[in-house]
Amino acid sequence: MSTTRGHRRLTTASLLLLLCLFVLHASGTLAVLLLHRLDEQIQDTRLRATMPRTLDERIVIVDIDEKSLAEVGRWPWPRDRVADLVDRLFGHDIRLLGMDTVFAEPDPLPGADQRLAQAIRGRPVVLGYYFTSDREGRITGQLPAPVLDLSDGSSSVPLTRWNGYGANLPGLMQAGASAGFFNAVTDDDGVVRSLPLLASHGDQVYESLALALFRHLLDRPALELVASGADGSSPGVQGIRLIQGDRQIVVPTDGRGALLVPFRGTGGPQGGSFTYLPAADVLADRVPPQTLRGRIVLLGTTAPGLQDLRATPVSQVYPGVEVHANLLSGLLDGRLPYRPDYAAGYELLMLLVIGLALALWLPRLGATKAVALCLVLMLGVVAVTQFLYLEHGLVMPMAALLALIMLALALYMGLGFLGESRARRELARRFGTYVPPEIVEEMLRDPDRYDMSATTREMTVLFCDMKGFTQMAETMLPADLQRLLNEVFSRLTAVVQRHRGTIDKYMGDCLMAFWGAPVPAEDHATRAVDAALDIVAEVRAINQAHRDRGLPEIGVGVGLSTGPMCVGDMGSDLRRSYTVIGDSVNLGARLEGLSRVYGVDIVASDRTREQAPGHVWQEIDRVRVKGRSQALAVHLPLGPAGVPDEAMQRELSQWRAFRQAWLARDWLSCDALLAGLMTGNVKKVLYRYWAERVGLMKSSPPGPDWDGTTDHTHK
Known part of the structure; x- marks a missing residue:
């Protein structure tokens, strides 16, 4: 690709302008939502590719599933039945019980609530509850003790904030060891990717269910926020510090105190990440003792009617209880991917380095080297971000970096082709939809020879119509019929283009093509006959595939006519197309119709036979068709002439x-x-x-x- 000094200046200036737009995005001045969505999709893909897909034997999910609802009754169950479930779980010597449920209303059965309180009192049970956000700030039940108090003026910390809640009855709350909220916060696209570890209600900070379970396993260490910034002065959150004597554990979070969920697998009882046990089996003593001994148990539901299924990056229908199980598993393993508070600075710095390198080097390179440079930069970006993710759990932005490189290359290539001939571009635009790409390339070598003006020349036209289409249209769904037509036309079009034919149009279930224009071809009749024979063979292959898939078979009728035709760009001011007209064209359509009469796949005119002597022919009849007074012989091609x-x-x-x-x-x-x-x-x-x-x-x-x-x- 040639690069003059003026072209280099234009390219450099354009690339610097492009870089400025991306810098505005990274700084938040002109945020591009599409890039944010693309970053989410990249992280979703990376998460799915790197999930361990192994069983975490430490955590067991006791599932209030459809089977349990059928055996025990609809939810909510009587509290004494839940108490019985708790007793049986601890009878299996479980280590800890977390409840992804809430008991906010009194049980109508006298003494049932007290029975459940008695079952959980003195046992390692972490209750669940939820926060709400509405105008009225409704509250139900009793919240647990907060883990932090922000009334000292630190309330500017940007944690997730709520003004209402639905918590457990006071008697149950006082009987439980602790409690944690189980809210799932969705992104704008409705997908749950992260969970807040902390949230605030008023000036008080409360912990999530997963964090409450994790702290209970660590004997309830003290908790404090790790503020963003080197001196801790930034209002953002960088992590959570758990302090137990001389021992400290720092859980890194994003600026809102949330963590990306480290999903282990696709979720559900068949997902293979956690053992699922139906609650009914526990109640009926159908669970072997060793299955639960020493395990952390989460009580939740996968029943669709209880509405605790979430859309996640790994599945559109994912049990909410398993989201918390994944987060707890990640906390136990220290496997916690997160987007650090300095991610925006990293993105800005990388954009500047890459953008300036592109602006400096791209204008001085040829097309091949420019593509190579961009590929190297893209691979470098992917390698660096993947290394930071796998080795350090850092989720760094990548979409803007890749988009900058690709757009810079596209801009460079686009500007490089501004000096190309307008006739070449116009020729490719006009004929690209009619003829195969290799013919367009051939035409572009000498574009002045070709235009779309109407001319008359000797050519061969082909009409190919599907047999039985009307019956299929009456019996098949429109979408199925559309897929069938698309499949058939795609394959038959490929046959026509393989023989250097020009696609004229598709008319319902009919395909029309011709040979001899825009590129003249002395052997246009031979090519058309070869294409017709291959179309029949292709239909046989399609029918074999349809038989295997239980789809209806199709038939085709092909008409071939050779003679003088007018070819060119024709139509109205509103719609034009490159097509052929003339008596020989009309004859081709009539011959296609005769294929049904004679029960053959192909009917060709006598002139087509004369100009395709390399084939074996069988004369079908001598006919006089509508619109023509002169009789002509019609023929069936049997194949190329060769060994008798x-x-x-x-x-x-x-x-x-x-x-x-x-x-x-x-x-x-x-x-x-x-x-x-x-x-x-x-x-x-x-x-x-x-x-x-x-x-x-x-x-x-x-x-x-x-x-x-x-x-x-x-x-």
Whole structure:
């Protein structure tokens, strides 16, 4: 690609302008939502690719599933039944129980709430509750003790804030060891990617269910916020510090105190990440003791009717209880991917480095080296971000960096082609939808030779119509019919283009193509015949695939006509197309219709036969079609001429004898010859048609002026 000094200046200035736009995005001045969404999709893909997909044996989910609801009854269950479930779980010597449920309303059965309080009192049970946000700030039940107090003026910390809640009854709250909220905060696209570890209500800070379980396992260490910034003065959150004597554990978070959920697998009882046990099996003592001994148990539900299913990056239907199980598993393992508070600075710095490098080097490189440079930069960005993710759990932005490189390359290539000939671009634009790409490339070598002005020349046209389409349209769903047509037309179009044909149009279930324009071809008839034979072979392959898939089979009828035609850009001011018109074109459409009459796949005009001598032909009939007063012979191509096929030669010899007997009005000889032809022959429909014609002639002999021509007055 040539690069003049002026072109280099223009390219450099354009690349610097592009860089400025991305810098505005990274700084938050002109945020591009699409790039943010793309970053989320990249992280979702990376998460799915790196999930361990292994079983965490430490955590067991006791599932209030459809089976349990069918056996025990609809939810909520009586509190004494829940108490029985708690007793049986601790009877299996479990280590800890977390409840992804809330008991905010009193049980109508007297003493049931006290029974449940008695079951959880003195046992390691972490209750669940939820926060709400509405205008009225409704509250129900009693919150647990907060983990932090922000009334000292630190309330500017940007934690997730709520003004209402639905918590457990006071008696249950006081009986439980602790409690944590189980809210799932969705992103703008409705997907749950992260969970807040802390949230605030008023000036008080409360912990999530997963964090409450994790702290309980660590004997309830003290908790403090790690503020963003080197001196801790920034209002943002960088992490949570758990302090237990001389031991400290720092859980890194994003600026809102939330963590990306480290999903282990696809979720659900069949997901393989956690053991699922139906709650009904626990109540009925159908669970082996070793299954639960020493395990952390989460009580939750996968029943769709209880509405605790979430859309996540790994599944559109994911149990909410398993989201918390994944976060707890990540806390236990220290496997916690997060987006640090300095991610925006990293993105800005990388954009500047990459953008300036592109602006400096791209204008000085040829096309091949420019593509190579951009590929190296993209691979470098992917490698660095992947290393930071796998080795350090850092989720760094990548979309803007990749988009900058790709757009810079596209801008460079676009500006580089501004000096190309307008005629070349116009030629490719006009003919690209009609002819194969290799013909367009051939035309572009000398574009001045080609235009879309109407001219008359000798050409060959092909009409290909699907047989049985009307019946299929009556029995198939519109979407299924559309897929079938698209599949068939795509494959037949590929056949036409393989033989260097020009696609004219698609008309319902009919394909129209021609040979000889825009690039002249002396062998246009031969190419058209070869394409017709390959279309028939392609349909056989399609039907074989349809039989295997239980889809309806199709048939085709092909008409071929050779002769003078007018070709060019035709139509109205509103809609134009590159097409052919003329008597020879009309004849091709009529011949396609005759394929149904004679029961053959292809019907070609006599002129097509004359100009394709490299094929074996069988004359079908001599006809006079609607719109033409002159009779013509029509033929069926049997394949390319080559090594003589003895069976085919015998058939053609018998057929020629039949045609002679037909013209001689020797009906008895016609019957005898047709009987031989119909024995084991695939063209039985053709020969049966002629047998019927002979029968008519015997019953009603033709007049003295009969010359053997068949009149077809219909279209």
